[in-house]
Structures are given as C-alpha cells and as structure tokens.
Amino acid sequence: MKSLREHEKILPPAEIERRSFEIIEQELPHTLDPLQAPVIKRVIHTTADFSYVDSLCFSQGVIESARQAIREGSSIITDTNMVKAGINGERLSVYGGKVHCFMADEDVAVQARARGITRAAVSMEKSAMMGENYIYAIGNAPTALFRLYDLIAEEKVFPRLIIGVPVGFVHVVEAKELIMQAPVPYIVARGRKGGSNVAAAICNALLYGME
Amino acid sequence: MKSLREHEKILPPAEIERRSFEIIEQELPHTLDPLQAPVIKRVIHTTADFSYVDSLCFSQGVIESARQAIREGSSIITDTNMVKAGINGERLSVYGGKVHCFMADEDVAVQARARGITRAAVSMEKSAMMGENYIYAIGNAPTALFRLYDLIAEEKVFPRLIIGVPVGFVHVVEAKELIMQAPVPYIVARGRKGGSNVAAAICNALLYGME
Numbered sequence: 071m072k073s074l075r076e077h078e079k080i081l082p083p084a085e086i087e088r089r090s091f092e093i094i095e096q097e098l099p100h101t102l103d104p105l106q107a108p109v110i111k112r113v114i115h116t117t118a119d120f121s122y123v124d125s126l127c128f129s130q131g132v133i134e135s136a137r138q139a140i141r142e143g144s145s146i147i148t149d150t151n152m153v154k155a156g157i158n159g160e161r162l163s164v165y166g167g168k169v170h171c172f173m174a175d176e177d178v179a180v181q182a183r184a185r186g187i188t189r190a191a192v193s194m195e196k197s198a199m200m201g202e203n204y205i206y207a208i209g210n211a212p213t214a215l216f217r218l219y220d221l222i223a224e225e226k227v228f229p230r231l232i233i234g235v236p237v238g239f240v241h242v243v244e245a246k247e248l249i250m251q252a253p254v255p256y257i258v259a260r261g262r263k264g265g266s267n268v269a270a271a272i273c274n275a276l277l278y279g280m281e
Numbered sequence: 282m283k284s285l286r287e288h289e290k291i292l293p294p295a296e297i298e299r300r301s302f303e304i305i306e307q308e309l310p311h312t313l314d315p316l317q318a319p320v321i322k323r324v325i326h327t328t329a330d331f332s333y334v335d336s337l338c339f340s341q342g343v344i345e346s347a348r349q350a351i352r353e354g355s356s357i358i359t360d361t362n363m364v365k366a367g368i369n370g371e372r373l374s375v376y377g378g379k380v381h382c383f384m385a386d387e388d389v390a391v392q393a394r395a396r397g398i399t400r401a402a403v404s405m406e407k408s409a410m411m412g413e414n415y416i417y418a419i420g421n422a423p424t425a426l427f428r429l430y431d432l433i434a435e436e437k438v439f440p441r442l443i444i445g446v447p448v449g450f451v452h453v454v455e456a457k458e459l460i461m462q463a464p465v466p467y468i469v470a471r472g473r474k475g476g477s478n479v480a481a482a483i484c485n486a487l488l489y490g491m492e
Contacts, residue, residue: 080398080424080427080452081451081452082397082398083399086449086451086452089450089451090449090450090451093450093451094450115449115450116448116476117448117474117476118448118449118450118453118472118473118474118475119330119474150366150367151366151367152363152366152367152477152478152481154366155361155362155363155365155366156361156362156363156477186293187291187293188294213291216291237327237328237329238297238301238326238329239300239301239304239305239326239329240292240297240300240301240304241291241292241297242329261329262329263328263329263330264329265327265328265476265478266363266367266477266478267363267476267477267478270363
C-alpha cells in the first residue's frame, strides 16, 4: 500500500476548480466563441469529454437571451430529478426563479400509464398549463423534446430556452435535430451524448456567468 | 418545418429501453464478462460512451458481494445529491437500505470551512461515525476517495463496496488508482471520466439484476 502521506498535497476546493479549467483550456482542440466558451468548458468539466466542443450547438444570440430570461425570473423545468438536484437553485433564486420537475407527480404517472406515453411527455404538457414561459432543461427523455416541439407549434408553450441534451440510442438524435427547427432559443448536444449532468452543467454555466 | 406526424412512430417507454440495450450489445467492441455485463451496459446506456467497456475495473467477485450487501440491507452513501436522486431508492428499500448524502448538511459545511478541506472528505468522516458498513457511490469528489482510503487504513470504515467514478482533471486519476489498492470490493472507472450519472447507473444495474 502507498504511504498515506502521499495525498497530503491535495489542493483546496477552489484551487481544484481553477486548475481544472486551466487544463481544459490547454487541451481544447480549437478556440471557442467567447460567449459560448463558459458553457462548453463547464460541460467538459462535468464529463471529461472534449467531444462536446464540436457537438454543442447554439442558436443565434442564445447566451444573452438565456441570461435575460434568468434575470427576469424565469423558472426551469427539468425532465429528471437528477437535473433538478444538479442545478444551483440558490443562485437561480437570487433572480426569483425555481427548478421544477414533474416526473414523480402522481397525476403525471396516471396519465402516462393511461395513454401509453412517457411521463416526460406528460410533464411537458403539465408545464403548458402553468401559464409561465420557462427554460426547459432536458437531459434524459427525447420524448420531452418531441412533445415540446408540438406544444410550440400549437402555441401552448413559449420557451425562453430549450436545453436539449438527452442521451441515448433510440429517438435521441432525431429529437435533437427536430427541436433545433423550432422557433425558440436552444442549446443542443448533437448526436447520442448528453445527460442529466450535462443539462445541469449548462444551467450552472449560464448562472455563474451572470453579473 | 417537418410535419408533426413524423414523430408519431415513437416507441413506448419499455420498448425504447429494450431496443437501446439491443443496439448497445450490437456495438460492443468485444464480449464482456457475463456478471459485469449488466453494469457496463447500463453505464453505456447512461452515457452513450463505449469507452467504459475498457475503463471500468472490477475487484474479484465484486458483483456477487455487492448484491449480497444490498440483500442484507446495506445503505448507500453518495457524494452528491445528483447521485442520490439518480438511484432507484424504492428498489433499494425493498431490502431495507436507504440512500444518504451528507454534502448539504450544515455540520459538514462548517467543518469543511474550518479545516479548509472539501465537504466530500468531511462527509466520509461523518459516515464513519454512523456505525454501519455502507456502500459508497462516489461520482464527483476525488477527495472522498482519498479520505475513504485513510479511514479504511485506520479501520474506521469497512465499506461493503466502493463505486469510485469521480470525473475530472485534478487528483481524479490518482484517487481512483489509490482506492483500487485498498482491501475492499470496488467498481472503478479508470481515467478522467465518470460522474454522478455513472455512479447512479452502477447502483441501479446492481439493483435491477437481483432476483
């Protein structure tokens, strides 16, 4: 066994984060758009996966408009309790926003079972009945994106931002391509990769970059 | 815009999962150990990242001993509320176990600040005072693994399993190599990659594979 002394050189928490971002910057394959850079770098910080440098897609002006939405008190709807747990809710609440996840709600489960659709799709419908224009952070369910696409077309939701980063092998790639055609601001991880951790990291990067 | 009809061919939830695992099996670069396979495949399902096929390391007999621990009512200690949110707590509770995360506890924050160490390290010390032999699911903080290594050497904790899958650029690789030298059962994602989602997926794969 190694000597226990060896890991006494551990850096303090803030220094670990600073040094991590330094390493990420050194290893970036090319320079980034300065507005998008904090989002991309925080996703890499969360995944250790540099493929996000090229898979993350941003609609025109999305960083500014997303921060404006947060500043105006927008709340965030997520498709998993993991995304909800990962977002810095305290920082969001400074502006008046909250994080909601309807996935474990009894009414959502009942409807999903009755109609043979996902709880994620029903959750999006539930958000449409709340009468607010939300930020959507979707890290898991492509069906949430499909349902949002329809709800936008039907003018039942008016998202301030859609973070479309579900992960997976079935319907995921198509759902992300589709949502980029909707007339709303988006940040999407093209391809199969993404996840709850990625969705939360994007929200936090937007929050941490605000004055 | 695409026709809204196009995504009416969406598969029902159970079918999406079945089909996903089918695709994962088809794309595996080589055959897997049959006991480890469900864990590896669920991690890929959660990340869409096939590099875990070769980065996940298992101590001898860990799958059987981990399931035995769950069967005996072991609880799980996590280093983030995201891991806690991702574990199927209902399934765990069938055997009597619970999921604990001390990261947001006031006493943990106070001690961490006073001593200039991470809350994750203090959380591990807190678990040592609870008088139970836990499963540890570490998806974020290498300092949790460093502290666990010492607590094991000092015979203050006797983990039934350590899931060591923090992600990151500083101390992460070393912390994972170190914990594999401790005399306890482990599942570790070698290298930089991992995360809360990976930690939760490993717990769930262990749970879902139990009779």
